[in-house]
Each structure stands twice: as C-alpha cells, then as structure tokens.
Amino acid sequence: MEEIYCFAGNPLDRMSERRRDRAWVAALLADPAARVLPLVDLRPLTRGEAAAPMLDWQPAASWQAQIEAGAMLVFLGVGDDKRPYFAIDASAADLRPNGGDAPFDARTLAPLLPAGEAAIVAEARSLIDWHARHGFCAQCGTRTRVEAAGWVRRCPECKASHYPRSDPVTIMLAVRGEYGLLGRGRRRPGSRFSCLAGFMEPGETLEEGVRREVHEETGVRIGRVTYLACQPWPFPSTLMMGCLCEALSEEITVDPEELAEARWFSRAELRAMVERAATGAEDPTQVSVPGPVAIAHQIIRRWAFGLDGL
Numbered sequence: 226m227e228e229i230y231c232f233a234g235n236p237l238d239r240m241s242e243r244r245r246d247r248a249w250v251a252a253l254l255a256d257p258a259a260r261v262l263p264l265v266d267l268r269p270l271t272r273g274e275a276a277a278p279m280l281d282w283q284p285a286a287s288w289q290a291q292i293e294a295g296a297m298l299v300f301l302g303v304g305d306d307k308r309p310y311f312a313i314d315a316s317a318a319d320l321r322p323n324g325g326d327a328p329f330d331a332r333t334l335a336p337l338l339p340a341g342e343a344a345i346v347a348e349a350r351s352l353i354d355w356h357a358r359h360g361f362c363a364q365c366g367t368r369t370r371v372e373a374a375g376w377v378r379r380c381p382e383c384k385a386s387h388y389p390r391s392d393p394v395t396i397m398l399a400v401r402g403e404y405g406l407l408g409r410g411r412r413r414p415g416s417r418f419s420c421l422a423g424f425m426e427p428g429e430t431l432e433e434g435v436r437r438e439v440h441e442e443t444g445v446r447i448g449r450v451t452y453l454a455c456q457p458w459p460f461p462s463t464l465m466m467g468c469l470c471e472a473l474s475e476e477i478t479v480d481p482e483e484l485a486e487a488r489w490f491s492r493a494e495l496r497a498m499v500e501r502a503a504t505g506a507e508d509p510t511q512v513s514v515p516g517p518v519a520i521a522h523q524i525i526r527r528w529a530f531g532l533d534g535l
C-alpha cells in the first residue's frame with residue numbers, strides 16, 4: 226500500500242474546475258459554514274495545547290473587513306464536511322494568538338497535526354508565499370491581479386496568466402550491496418547526514434536528474450533508478466520525488482560547493498540512525514538522519530528495513 230508522508234494526503238476537494246466562477250466563490254465565502262485559516266508571516270494560527278495544537282479555523286465572516294481591504298485570500302477547497310475552506314494572509318492584521326505566543330513555523334507544526342491537516346498547511350503556505358513574491362508580470366513587469374480564487378495572477382497589460390508552480394526536486398538513496406550513500410550539507414552540523422537531493426533541470430527526466438545529481442555531488446555513477454514516493458515540501462513550493470538508485474561505482478569525490486562530506490553507511494548503521502531519529506533523541510556525538518517529517522527519513526527507513534529494494 227502507498228504510504229502517505231507528512232504534507233501529503235490533502236483531504237480537501239480543490240474544485241479546480243469551478244474556482245474561476247466569481248459568483249460561485251463569493252457564495253462560498255458568504256456561506257456561514259465557511260472557514261478561514263489565518264497565516265501570519267506564513268505561520269498558520271493554532272489553538273490548544275502546545276504539544277497538540279489544532280489549526281485555528283475561524284468564521285469567514287470575522288475576516289470580512291480584511292478581505293474587503295484587499296488582504297490576500299485563497300480558496301483551499303471543500304471538505305468532507307461540505308464546508309468551504311480558505312486561507313488568508315493575516316501578516317498585516319497584527320494578530321497575537323494563544324495569549325501572545327508567536328505561531329509555530331509550519332515545519333515544527335506539521336508533525337504535531339492530524340494526518341491531512343499538514344497537507345492543508347502546505348497548500349496554504351505555498352500559495353500565500355507565491356502571491357507575496359509574484360506581484361508583477363514576468364513578461365512585461367506590470368502589477369498583476371488575482372483571479373480564480375487565488376490560483377491565477379493575470380496581467381492587465383499583456384494579458385498573460387501566471388500560475389503557482391511546484392518545483393520538482395529529486396531526492397535519492399544510492400545503494401550498492403548492503404551500503405547506502407548519504408551526504409552532509411555544508412550548512413549542516415557535523416553529525417547530520419541525509420539523502421542527496423537537487424532541483425530537476427529543464428529538459429531532464431526524473432532518472433536523468435537522479436543520475437546527474439548523485440554524480441555531480443559525489444562522483445558516483447548511477448544505473449537503475451526506482452521511484453518510491455513523493456512529498457510536497459512547502460518551503461517555498463517544492464515537490465520532493467523520492468527514489469532508490471543503483472550505484473555502479475564506490476569511490477567518492479565530493480563537490481565542495483554542495484557537500485561537506487559523503488559516506489557509505491551499512492544497512493545496520495542506517496537502521497540505527499532511523500530508529501534514533503524516530504524517537505527524536507538526537508545525540509550530536511552520533512551520526513544522524515532527519516526525522517520522520519522529511520521524506521529522506523522515509524526513503525532511508527524503507528530501504529534499511531527491507532521494505533523497498535531495487
């Protein structure tokens with residue numbers, strides 16, 4: 226069965242075929258059942274205990290003044306409960322939720338949320354961030370206008386339509402026999418290793434991207450590539466495409482621009498690293514891998530425990 230990782234499994238129906246219909250969207254917003262998730266500096270507001278926060282969905286009516294004043298509002302979708310859900314950029318509203326605490330960063334918050342809600346956060350965060358950084362037409366420089374309930378920006382001058390994008394990234398575990406190849410980034414502390422990863426380039430297949438990235442960063446040649454699973458990663462708007470790949474060579478020549486170090490780890494070492502990361506008991510004197518929120522953790526776990534192979 227396909228496993229769903231953090232930020233995947235969004236339960237909302239985005240109703241993408243209808244969101245260009247302004248009257249329909251206005252009726253959704255006027256529905257007393259409509260709910261809005263405010264984000265302050267891209268951090269969703271929450272309520273409840275810090276150890277078990279809940280998304281602070283608020284009645285859309287309570288945001289009417291901000292919406293009319295032009296706050297960025299995006300339609301997220303309709304839930305199983307038939308409620309319409311929106312997100313709003315509340316950065317300018319000077320809100321201080323939870324008695325004055327700063328809201329959680331999405332990366333910290335996501336693992337604490339019920340399955341599916343982190344995916345809604347990913348959708349909201351990526352979209353609001355996109356609007357904040359794409360106010361002008363890439364073709365002619367004119368300020369663009371929001372359409373389709375936040376899913377298009379259209380240029381009034383040259384009529385170009387601009388759509389929010391996901392940037393594909395390959396993230397992979399190269400394996401050779403009983404060993405897997407991990408790298409340590411230049412900005413990472415001395416013991417934290419992870420899967421190699423990199424942005425896909427235009428005109429490249431997934432397999433070609435995997436082979437290029439591993440070879441560029443470590444000098445290792447790659448043969449077969451197997452796709453495992455993917456994960457939206459809303460920082461700002463990436464799709465992490467997880468793969469296993471077969472190493473055809475062993476010698477490592479690290480690209481110092483990309484990595485501080487790369488190393489082969491045995492399957493037993495990787496199992497121990499995954500188990501330590503899953504408990505959150507990180508010890509800086511021991512080598513480690515990212516926690517379960519990251520697809521890197523899941524790729525390493527699946528291979529190390531024999532759930533996936535090439």
Ligand SMILES: [Zn+2]
Binds near residue numbers: 380382384
């Ligand atoms: Zn234009």
